Amino acid sequence: MTAPLFLHDDLTSDQLVLDGPEGRHAATVRRVKVGEDVDLADGRGTRARCVVTGLGQDVVHLRVVSREVEPEPSPRLVLVQAIAKGDRGELAVELATEVGVDEVVPWSAERCVVKWEGARGERALGRWQSTAREAGKQSRRARHPVVGTWLDTPALLERVAVSTCLVLHESATEPLATTALPETGDLLLVVGPEGGITDKELRRLEAAGGRPVRLGSSVLRTSTAGAAAAAVVSARTARWA
Numbered sequence: 029m030t031a032p033l034f035l036h037d038d039l040t041s042d043q044l045v046l047d048g049p050e051g052r053h054a055a056t057v058r059r060v061k062v063g064e065d066v067d068l069a070d071g072r073g074t075r076a077r078c079v080v081t082g083l084g085q086d087v088v089h090l091r092v093v094s095r096e097v098e099p100e101p102s103p104r105l106v107l108v109q110a111i112a113k114g115d116r117g118e119l120a121v122e123l124a125t126e127v128g129v130d131e132v133v134p135w136s137a138e139r140c141v142v143k144w145e146g147a148r149g150e151r152a153l154g155r156w157q158s159t160a161r162e163a164g165k166q167s168r169r170a171r172h173p174v175v176g177t178w179l180d181t182p183a184l185l186e187r188v189a190v191s192t193c194l195v196l197h198e199s200a201t202e203p204l205a206t207t208a209l210p211e212t213g214d215l216l217l218v219v220g221p222e223g224g225i226t227d228k229e230l231r232r233l234e235a236a237g238g239r240p241v242r243l244g245s246s247v248l249r250t251s252t253a254g255a256a257a258a259a260v261v262s263a264r265t266a267r268w269a
Contacts, residue, residue, distance in 0.1 A: 032066055033068070034050045034053065034054050035161070036050065036068040039070050041092070044090045046087070046088040062080050063079065069169070071172040073170055074096070074170060076094070076095045077095070079093055098170045102212050103261075105215055105258055105267065106129070106131040106216045107120075107173075108218040109121070110220050117251070120254050122159050123251070123254070124258055125164050125167065127262065130171070131175075133178075133184070134153065134176075134179070136178055137220055138181070138229055139224060153175070157175045160172055185233070188233060188238050193237055194207065194217055195230065195239065196217065196218060196242070197220070197225060197242065198224070202240065203241065204241040204261070207239065209264055215261065243260070
């Protein structure tokens with residue numbers, strides 16, 4: 029059985045203390061024991077193999093046995109996820125994180141029902157970031173995806189112009205399973221909202237360099253399409269080799 033993993037922001041010391049919510053989870057919920065092997069990750073690629081040396085009230089003391097930095101996968105996989113209503117956006121982030129995407133870009137597409145503005149937008153972004161952190165921990169990732177500020181379409185087009193971009197679209201004729209994929213650099217996967225990407229948005233994305241592709245004969249929901257596409261890309265590149 030693999031060692032449990034907890035999150036710690038600074039793994040530079042050989043003697044570490046796990047406290048706060050992570051310490052409570054380890055000591056009270058997971059009930060780790062002295063002498064037990066435990067992994068710590070900082071979410072930025074560093075993983076520390078540790079042994080529990082002491083326990084307190086919601087506090088765990090650990091000694092680092094070894095430390096490794098996991099390289100960033102290549103190509104770097106960026107999910108451009110249209111903002112969805114309810115918890116569907118968070119579900120999309122959770123599934124994509126488990127599959128292994130490196131970045132999630134919230135996109136305010138034309139047909140997005142929900143608009144991230146002001147304090148409401150900040151709270152929604154915080155939920156996506158928290159979801160990525162918790163899903164990264166659950167899937168035992170040492171490197172968690174970056175979830176940055178949402179983009180409107182003009183800002184997204186600037187990123188598309190300097191990256192390889194695949195736009196998931198039901199009318200596309202080119203299958204993702206056979207399309208040419210890069211070995212390096214950023215690979216953007218664009219997923220539209222529940223109402224779909226508008227014809228105007230698709231034309232603008234294509235003009236900036238995006239290629240429409242399809243996953244298969246069925247139409248996936250916005251919450252699941254990104255993870256499915258990321259899995260296909262990961263299996264076809266060195267990411268899952």
